[in-house]
Amino acid sequence: MKYKIFAGICLLLIAIFVGTSYYYKKEQAQMYGQLARNSDPVFVRDHSRILGSPDARVTIVEFMDPACETCALFSPLVKQVMAANPGRIKLVIRYAPFHDGADTFVKILEAAGKQGKYWETLDAMFMSQPHWASHHNPQPERVWEFLPAVGLDMARLKTDMNDPEFARRISQDVADAATLNVRKTPGFFVNGRPLEPFSRQNLINLINEELKTQY
Amino acid sequence: MFDRYRTSDIDWAILLAAWGIAAASALGSIFFSHVMAFAPCVLCWYQRICLFPLVVILARGLFPFDAVVVKYALPLAVLGWGVALYHSLLYSGLISKNLQPCTQGVSCTEKYIEFFGFVSIPLLSLLCFTLIAALLIILKKRTTSNEI
Numbered sequence: 001m002k003y004k005i006f007a008g009i010c011l012l013l014i015a016i017f018v019g020t021s022y023y024y025k026k027e028q029a030q031m032y033g034q035l036a037r038n039s040d041p042v043f044v045r046d047h048s049r050i051l052g053s054p055d056a057r058v059t060i061v062e063f064m065d066p067a068c069e070t071c072a073l074f075s076p077l078v079k080q081v082m083a084a085n086p087g088r089i090k091l092v093i094r095y096a097p098f099h100d101g102a103d104t105f106v107k108i109l110e111a112a113g114k115q116g117k118y119w120e121t122l123d124a125m126f127m128s129q130p131h132w133a134s135h136h137n138p139q140p141e142r143v144w145e146f147l148p149a150v151g152l153d154m155a156r157l158k159t160d161m162n163d164p165e166f167a168r169r170i171s172q173d174v175a176d177a178a179t180l181n182v183r184k185t186p187g188f189f190v191n192g193r194p195l196e197p198f199s200r201q202n203l204i205n206l207i208n209e210e211l212k213t214q215y
Numbered sequence: 216m217f218d219r220y221r222t223s224d225i226d227w228a229i230l231l232a233a234w235g236i237a238a239a240s241a242l243g244s245i246f247f248s249h250v251m252a253f254a255p256c257v258l259c260w261y262q263r264i265c266l267f268p269l270v271v272i273l274a275r276g277l278f279p280f281d282a283v284v285v286k287y288a289l290p291l292a293v294l295g296w297g298v299a300l301y302h303s304l305l306y307s308g309l310i311s312k313n314l315q316p317c318t319q320g321v322s323c324t325e326k327y328i329e330f331f332g333f334v335s336i337p338l339l340s341l342l343c344f345t346l347i348a349a350l351l352i353i354l355k356k357r358t359t360s361n362e363i
Contacts, residue, residue: 006274014242017246184252
């Protein structure tokens with residue numbers, strides 16, 4: 001009898017846990033979908049960098065951090081999918097600089113954007129990332145070694161990056177990340193649908209589903 | 216003579232209740248961190264260190280009923296209660312902020328949820344540890360009075 005009571009409570013607790021988790025995720029997904037349908041600015045701000053055709057009907061919103069390893073690993077994947085579906089996908093970059101000192105890297109990126117080299121700089125940063133953002137030995141100052149190769153005017157970059165506008169963009173993005181419950185990077189939304197659970201294959205599936213519905 | 220294994224249904228039910236609260240709290244804290252993706256702060260981890268073993272220890276004391284389980288479980292419950300109290304005071308601002316032990320990462324006073332405007336996560340933790348400790352103390356009183 002006592003074993004039964006105990007087992008019953010165990011099952012009840014687990015059922016409540018699983019049920020609530022399922023319900024919570026569903027609610028969240030619906031809320032994001034609602035925001036996306038109303039094309040809420042929480043996903044795309046005026047300052048946001050966008051890669052790909054503006055007419056593309058599938059929008060990938062990525063909350064990322066230049067110092068995040070997983071973001072660097074996902075970058076080629078997203079580009080491959082975009083290349084395979086030309087003109088149908090656009091990528092919106094949002095910032096969630098959760099790593100220590102990541103604000104600086106975002107400011108470098110934005111300043112590079114002023115010189116028209118935003119995407120090249122982002123690629124260079126991701127590729128050289130193991131040298132300056134390793135977890136056991138982070139050396140943020142080493143990022144500078146890899147920037148001249150992109151063809152940036154370094155003196156101008158160093159002045160531009162202190163523009164208070166960039167700090168404002170970062171705080172806007174961080175606030176939007178909090179609204180959308182993005183607490184890890186990269187945080188992906190495809191036409192407002194959050195990537196859940198997180199995996200490479202699920203991202204590809206999510207994009208393909210949206211491609212199917214939109215085209 | 217004190218018979219630690221002597222089973223009284225009420226004693227067993229008290230222990231079961233303490234275990235149930237511990238198990239529900241443990242699952243609740245996992246829900247906050249894994250489902251809602253709230254990063255746990257340092258103080259939360261100290262409370263978890265006290266809470267998670269209670270789920271196993273208290274369950275072990277149920278089969279067969281062993282009154283001595285209180286001896287092992289109560290210190291954990293009291294420690295967890297102490298940390299929860301400190302955390303709640305810090306959170307509500309009753310303790311000055313420069314006493315705060317957290318440096319980087321998640322702030323221990325970061326507000327995630329507040330049910331009804333005042334029930335925060337540290338307060339929930341304090342409530343659970345209070346209940347568990349109270350039940351264990353009642354159990355201790357009941358079982359030691361059976362001694363002689």
